[in-house]
Amino acid sequence: MTSEMPFSSAKALDRYLSNHSSRFAFNGQAFEEWQNQFTSSLKEYLGPFPEEPSQLNAQVVSTEKFEKFTLHKVVYYSRQDSSVPAYLLVPHKIKEKSPAVLCIHGHVPEGKADLVFGDGKFGIPYGRELAEKGIVTLCPDNAGMGERAHPSGGCDFLWRRLNLLGYDLTGYRVYDLIRGVDYLQGLPEVDETRIGVAGLSGGCWLGIVHAALDCRIQAAILSGYFTTFAQTSWFGHCICHHPKGIGELCDIPDIAGLIAPRPIFIEWGDQDKSRPVHPAFETAQKIYSAANAEDRITLHEFDGGHVFLGQRSIPWLIQELSG
Ligand SMILES: [Zn+2]
Numbered sequence: 024m025t026s027e028m029p030f031s032s033a034k035a036l037d038r039y040l041s042n043h044s045s046r047f048a049f050n051g052q053a054f055e056e057w058q059n060q061f062t063s064s065l066k067e068y069l070g071p072f073p074e075e076p077s078q079l080n081a082q083v084v085s086t087e088k089f090e091k092f093t094l095h096k097v098v099y100y101s102r103q104d105s106s107v108p109a110y111l112l113v114p115h116k117i118k119e120k121s122p123a124v125l126c127i128h129g130h131v132p133e134g135k136a137d138l139v140f141g142d143g144k145f146g147i148p149y150g151r152e153l154a155e156k157g158i159v160t161l162c163p164d165n166a167g168m169g170e171r172a173h174p175s176g177g178c179d180f181l182w183r184r185l186n187l188l189g190y191d192l193t194g195y196r197v198y199d200l201i202r203g204v205d206y207l208q209g210l211p212e213v214d215e216t217r218i219g220v221a222g223l224s225g226g227c228w229l230g231i232v233h234a235a236l237d238c239r240i241q242a243a244i245l246s247g248y249f250t251t252f253a254q255t256s257w258f259g260h261c262i263c264h265h266p267k268g269i270g271e272l273c274d275i276p277d278i279a280g281l282i283a284p285r286p287i288f289i290e291w292g293d294q295d296k297s298r299p300v301h302p303a304f305e306t307a308q309k310i311y312s313a314a315n316a317e318d319r320i321t322l323h324e325f326d327g328g329h330v331f332l333g334q335r336s337i338p339w340l341i342q343e344l345s346g
């Protein structure tokens with residue numbers, strides 16, 4: 024039995040895809056009007072979000088000293104009854120208010136631990152790397168992963184439960200990240216005007232959406248998932264990267280274009296064939312040009328696979344947040 028069987032819908036769906044267009048696909052419109060209308064529609068698709076932020080009620084659960092930073096295990100409440108465990112890494116060498124980076128983990132069961140204690144399978148543990156270079160980092164667990172994994176299942180389980188309630192999993196996770204920025208801005212060590220994000224894979228997807236919706240993010244490293252829905256979700260990948268009905272609205276690089284004129288640095292290993300960066304990069308480049316910010320989008324295409332490289336992106340982010 025293959026997709027060639029006469030009653031298969033596969034060919035019909037491929038045909039629908041070839042004729043498909045999205046409402047906010049960027050076609051050279053006036054940038055600001057497109058950005059304003061698309062941002063409000065995207066919020067509606069990914070919401071609902073709480074009307075008023077609840078108390079964070081953040082607590083430090085434990086503290087451990089490492090050679091170059093102190094690691095605090097913290098818990099903050101993104102919603103009144105929903106807690107988020109996270110690692111907060113504070114470098115020893117900071118003497119005044121420091122830039123901070125919200126590090127978003129990829130699609131791994133270890134969650135935040137991969138950002139600090141990762142074994143290199145997915146590149147450098149960027150939460151730790153940035154802290155060792157003097158940046159405060161916050162590394163939360165995404166809903167459904169790390170300490171927030173549900174014994175009955177992962178993303179699919181959570182997606183179905185949220186869908187029943189009219190919520191979207193990407194929106195749910197992004198709101199946790201928005202509250203993570205609230206938490207960082209309240210820390211005495213952090214300069215609230217110099218906050219960035221960094222993410223690989225599923226963390227890249229969330230970083231794109233988070234930076235698009237949260238203007239407090241000054242710069243972003245987007246690694247390993249700067250691609251299009253038709254080149255990824257169409258062939259597989261987890262449902263959690265794919266909000267219900269999103270194709271009616273936009274594609275991934277359109278969302279990245281909402282970040283303009285704030286700077287983004289994209290990384291992609293050319294052996295990562297199931298998440299191709301072309302033509303998503305060129306689409307985002309056109310949007311950045313329309314925003315008169317063509318010099319604020321950078322691509323580092325390297326010889327490698329699905330990893331966070333950091334070779335050029337980390338010095339770039341530190342420079343952007345130090346300026
Ligand atoms: Zn998932």
